[in-house]
Amino acid sequence: MEEMWLFLLQEIKSEVVIFLVSLCVASLGLAPSSAASPNIFNVDTFGAVGDGKTDDSHAFLRAWGAACAAYGGPTIYIPGAKIFLLKPIQFQGPCNSSINIQVLGNLVAPRDMWMWKDAFSWLLFYGINQLTIYGSGKIDGQGSLWWAKHCQNCKSAPTAMSFQSLNGLVLKGLRIVNSPRNHISINGCTDVSIHDIGIWAPEDSPNTDGINIGNSQHVEIRNSNIGTGDDCISVLSGTSNVSISRINCGPGHGISIGSLGQDGSQAMVEKIHVEHCTFNGTSNGARIKTWEGGSGYARGITFEHIYVNSVEIPILIDQHYFCSTNCQHEGSAVRVSDVKFVGIHGTATLSQPIKLTCSNIVPCTDIVLSDIILTHVDPKIPISSNCTNAHGPPCPGCIPSLPCLGK
Numbered sequence: 001m002e003e004m005w006l007f008l009l010q011e012i013k014s015e016v017v018i019f020l021v022s023l024c025v026a027s028l029g030l031a032p033s034s035a036a037s038p039n040i041f042n043v044d045t046f047g048a049v050g051d052g053k054t055d056d057s058h059a060f061l062r063a064w065g066a067a068c069a070a071y072g073g074p075t076i077y078i079p080g081a082k083i084f085l086l087k088p089i090q091f092q093g094p095c096n097s098s099i100n101i102q103v104l105g106n107l108v109a110p111r112d113m114w115m116w117k118d119a120f121s122w123l124l125f126y127g128i129n130q131l132t133i134y135g136s137g138k139i140d141g142q143g144s145l146w147w148a149k150h151c152q153n154c155k156s157a158p159t160a161m162s163f164q165s166l167n168g169l170v171l172k173g174l175r176i177v178n179s180p181r182n183h184i185s186i187n188g189c190t191d192v193s194i195h196d197i198g199i200w201a202p203e204d205s206p207n208t209d210g211i212n213i214g215n216s217q218h219v220e221i222r223n224s225n226i227g228t229g230d231d232c233i234s235v236l237s238g239t240s241n242v243s244i245s246r247i248n249c250g251p252g253h254g255i256s257i258g259s260l261g262q263d264g265s266q267a268m269v270e271k272i273h274v275e276h277c278t279f280n281g282t283s284n285g286a287r288i289k290t291w292e293g294g295s296g297y298a299r300g301i302t303f304e305h306i307y308v309n310s311v312e313i314p315i316l317i318d319q320h321y322f323c324s325t326n327c328q329h330e331g332s333a334v335r336v337s338d339v340k341f342v343g344i345h346g347t348a349t350l351s352q353p354i355k356l357t358c359s360n361i362v363p364c365t366d367i368v369l370s371d372i373i374l375t376h377v378d379p380k381i382p383i384s385s386n387c388t389n390a391h392g393p394p395c396p397g398c399i400p401s402l403p404c405l406g407k
Helices: 003-026 057-069
Strands: 040-042 051-054 075-078 084-087 089-092 099-103 106-108 120-125 130-132 138-140 159-164 166-171 175-177 184-187 191-197 198-200 211-213 217-227 234-235 239-249 254-260 266-280 284-292 296-309 313-318 334-347 354-359 367-377 385-388
Touching: 003 334, 040 057, 075 130, 075 284, 099 106, 175 313, 211 217, 234 239, 239 254, 254 266, 254 296, 266 284, 284 296, 284 334, 313 367, 354 367
Parallel strands: 040 075, 051 084, 075 099, 084 106, 089 120, 099 130, 106 138, 120 159, 130 166, 138 175, 159 184, 166 191, 175 198, 184 211, 191 217, 198 217, 211 234, 217 239, 234 254, 239 266, 254 284, 266 296, 284 313, 296 334, 313 354, 334 367, 354 385
Antiparallel strands: none
């Protein structure tokens, strides 16, 4: 009997040791052995070199093909301390299971223009159910080549990471930098969660939006730092039920709804909630922008608990986007309604930190401002608001005052 108890005790100790070792491996971000975890697909095993010079695109596609054919939630493992050069590449579903991609190494885009072959995206993920990309690695779009003033292909500059027709997407922990154009584009997706990421590009880099969301539903973006040459986050037509919180934005153009209605198109945006965000040195803070001549609606939008530091225009509704002369001559406009700006405090660099410039054809309605305290960075400079064709309840105690509301 005593020998049996000793045997059982040894078995328990062995199981505890295995469990503790597994925890250590997981905490260090090490790749489990293929023998212990057959669902781990290390890109090195498929021929990736990771020297930053060799094209590893085919190795990544082979790893994707194997993982996509597997069951049980496989993981593609991209090891750290390496740099993987990838040409424009498409990871396409459907797959037999949910897919995980652990990114510990760095991915870099090619600097040779011939390697792009007119691609609209660098890393494209398409038609996948349940995709999770996570890790501490960096994804570098090498965008400076595209930003150069002499660049002949800048209008067709590609997006760094595009996600199209996905159901269930998680992005976390990544650093995405220097995209030729938008850093992340979400299009035709549902149930998206993006959190704890960093996005960066120089302030003067053109059209380098942090995250674009279009034709998508149920999107959450939180706890992230974004600084680019354009919008930190932009919400485009066909999008609803978006939650954005605890974003540090700057430099950039703020968090924008739009632009909407370009070239007479119909826009549909609703149920957007932005809260507990900080804007540092941006050109705009909370912004809605629509083109003249469009149609449709932008409604059910809330910006609340926002802090702005040295922002040009912290609060902006612009229904005359990109219209400098002969404005308000079109016969239609995107209807902007049920919009709330609540608890927005901080400093502005222009004398009119609030601009509500709406259409005289389709005015803005149900516009609510409450608990607004904005001052100029130079306390000696007086401030005011610019408010045209915007309707809603009065805003007592708002600084600056909004005499157009409540009429």
